[in-house]
Amino acid sequence: MFKVLVSDPISDLGIQQLVDASDVTVEKKTGLTEDELIAIIGDYDALLVRSQTRVTERIMAAGTKLKVVGRAGVGVDNIDLEAATKQGIIVINAPDGNTITTCEHTFAMMMALARHIPQAYAKTIGGTWDRKSFLGVELRNKTLGVLGMGRIGSEVAKRAKAFGMNILAYDPFLTQERAEKMEVKLATVDTIIRNADFMTVHTPLTPETHHMISGPQFEVMKKGMRIVNCARGGVIDEMALVEAVDQGIVAGAAFDVFESEPPEQDHPFLSHPKIIVTPHLGASTIEAQENVAIDVSEEVLHILRNEPFKNAVNMPPVAPTVMNKLQPYFSLGERLGSFAAQVTNQAISEIHVDYAGDLSDVDTLPLTRYIVKGVLVHHLGSEVNIVNCMHLAKQRDINVVVTQASKSKGFTNLLTVTLKTQDHEERLVAGTLLNGYGDRIVQLDKFPVDIAPEGHIILISHNDKPGIIGYVGTLLGQNDVNIASMQVGRKIIGGSAIMILTVDKAVHKDVLAQLIALPELNNAEEIVLT
Numbered sequence: 469m470f471k472v473l474v475s476d477p478i479s480d481l482g483i484q485q486l487v488d489a490s491d492v493t494v495e496k497k498t499g500l501t502e503d504e505l506i507a508i509i510g511d512y513d514a515l516l517v518r519s520q521t522r523v524t525e526r527i528m529a530a531g532t533k534l535k536v537v538g539r540a541g542v543g544v545d546n547i548d549l550e551a552a553t554k555q556g557i558i559v560i561n562a563p564d565g566n567t568i569t570t571c572e573h574t575f576a577m578m579m580a581l582a583r584h585i586p587q588a589y590a591k592t593i594g595g596t597w598d599r600k601s602f603l604g605v606e607l608r609n610k611t612l613g614v615l616g617m618g619r620i621g622s623e624v625a626k627r628a629k630a631f632g633m634n635i636l637a638y639d640p641f642l643t644q645e646r647a648e649k650m651e652v653k654l655a656t657v658d659t660i661i662r663n664a665d666f667m668t669v670h671t672p673l674t675p676e677t678h679h680m681i682s683g684p685q686f687e688v689m690k691k692g693m694r695i696v697n698c699a700r701g702g703v704i705d706e707m708a709l710v711e712a713v714d715q716g717i718v719a720g721a722a723f724d725v726f727e728s729e730p731p732e733q734d735h736p737f738l739s740h741p742k743i744i745v746t747p748h749l750g751a752s753t754i755e756a757q758e759n760v761a762i763d764v765s766e767e768v769l770h771i772l773r774n775e776p777f778k779n780a781v782n783m784p785p786v787a788p789t790v791m792n793k794l795q796p797y798f799s800l801g802e803r804l805g806s807f808a809a810q811v812t813n814q815a816i817s818e819i820h821v822d823y824a825g826d827l828s829d830v831d832t833l834p835l836t837r838y839i840v841k842g843v844l845v846h847h848l849g850s851e852v853n854i855v856n857c858m859h860l861a862k863q864r865d866i867n868v869v870v871t872q873a874s875k876s877k878g879f880t881n882l883l884t885v886t887l888k889t890q891d892h893e894e895r896l897v898a899g900t901l902l903n904g905y906g907d908r909i910v911q912l913d914k915f916p917v918d919i920a921p922e923g924h925i926i927l928i929s930h931n932d933k934p935g936i937i938g939y940v941g942t943l944l945g946q947n948d949v950n951i952a953s954m955q956v957g958r959k960i961i962g963g964s965a966i967m968i969l970t971v972d973k974a975v976h977k978d979v980l981a982q983l984i985a986l987p988e989l990n991n992a993e994e995i996v997l998t
């Protein structure tokens with residue numbers, strides 16, 4: 469008999485199939501502290517949570533029988549995925565069940581913002597009949613900027629058209645073709661900021677999206693913009709937003725999520741007349757809570773019964789024979805994918821992986837998954853794993869093409885990852901596992917190189933002219949950036965060249981801008997491989 473613990477309020481109807489299962493007993497114990505959970509978790513095979521329970525490393529360690537943690541919802545930021553993976557506990561989520569509900573909440577917020585509903589309500593029930601203070605605006609003919617065109621962003625865009633809005637959309641995976649199909653205009657973040665009347669964010673919180681709307685963006689923002697965040701706190705810089713509202717740049721904002729939840733009592737959003745808030749209610753409808761609970765319960769049953777499942781967000785086991793041969797390459801593959809994604813600036817349409825040498829005659833699918841995960845994780849965050857990455861790539865119209873047995877260029881094994889974009893840009897990164905030396909990147913586009921794929925890397929493209937190395941070294945020194953290693957590569961004297969520096973810490977965007985401004989330097993970008 470499997471024992472399932474439900475530690476957050478989750479829809480009864482949704483978990484009915486677990487309750488009805490003859491091989492499962494379900495117990496509900498909500499509001500437990502970490503220590504209380506640790507004391508009992510050893511008895512359970514599965515734990516079902518929403519967003520309140522923080523499933524920490526200590527809880528996982530105490531869960532000696534635990535096979536699966538199920539999250540009734542999308543975001544898994546309350547679950548320590550690394551600890552789960554280490555313990556061999558599968559973490560699953562329910563990514564589709566609350567999409568429409570959250571999209572509808574976004575509209576509720578947008579309209580409440582446009583028509584000052586919360587402020588007008590408060591005044592009216594307080595006994596003041598004030599019709600002058602609450603002049604609103606229509607959505608019709610306004611431009612809506614959508615940042616993040618995944619499940620929720622796409623549904624928002626679809627509905628915004630029915631309101632007669634013009635939609636500018638940005639997502640690193642949104643191709644021109646898909647944008648046209650969805651009847652939205654593909655735009656850059658900068659274009660959206662400068663032109664939209666309303667802007668709504670639907671991205672996960674990743675290092676790249678953290679404060680993606682902050683001081684510099686507010687400085688150039690179209691005056692009078694209204695902003696909605698029903699995604700994750702931290703995508704928009706809260707303090708910079710308050711300043712922008714006070715300066716009259718932003719006409720109003722509606723937030724369902726906060727950088728820290730619940731926010732402190734003195735959080736400026738809670739008393740600002742032009743900022744309206746809800747307590748993370750995006751997914752809180754009867755329908756969505758049933759949907760996510762049904763989805764997650766179904767998956768928990770599959771896992772407990774050793775049946776195939778689909779929505780795992782951490783690493784599933786790989787067959788031992790395959791594991792022995794491929795495991796040494798997993799980290800290299802993921803880093804090559806991540807490197808390639810970070811140097812590709814257009815929407816990716818194809819991930820081409822070529823295996824050569826020792827890798828030309830094995831079933832490389834598990835390794836391909838690590839590469840695809842590396843490519844996607846840069847933009848999609850911790851939701852991507854080696855189970856769902858192929859599905860996520862397909863959803864975004866990204867072809868994954870694998871070839872084997874091409875020439876290994878003298879290496880005993882060679883992995884070559886080429887990302888192709890809708891604009892026919894191609895970025896190629898090749899790597900090898902060198903006996904005794906570990907992972908190396910050995911080719912970047914047309915240039916042979918030799919880099920350890922780790923830490924902070926600065927990639928510079930420049931013209932092969934005397935003195936450039938000196939300029940770069942001096943500028944980085946002036947900015948307190950210590951160079952650990954440096955390499956230059958070129959095909960012909962005086963032609964285009966690249967310089968690759970590994971440095972000891974993160975490089976500020978300003979320093980990259982100063983590098984780009986140096987003579988003969990065409991571009992400088994930072995790649996971070998964790």
Ligand SMILES: NC(=O)c1ccc[n+]([C@@H]2O[C@H](COP(=O)([O-])OP(=O)(O)OC[C@H]3O[C@@H](n4cnc5c(N)ncnc54)[C@H](O)[C@@H]3O)[C@@H](O)[C@H]2O)c1
Binds near residue numbers: 566615641670680699
């Ligand atoms: N308020 C709530 O209660 C609630 C409910 C459900 C989901 N959410 C949150 O809403 C967000 C979106 O959920 P979803 O289901 O649509 O996820 P999704 O994965 O389907 O879509 C997220 C999209 O963001 C894109 N993205 C990543 N980095 C980007 C960047 N720098 N700029 C623009 N786009 C970028 C990704 O490519 C992806 O297409 C998530 O953060 C999720 O946790 C909140």
Ligand SMILES: O=C(O)CC[C@@H](O)C(=O)O
Binds near residue numbers: 519750
């Ligand atoms: O209400 C919840 O459970 C949070 C929902 C949402 O943030 C999610 O990530 O699914």
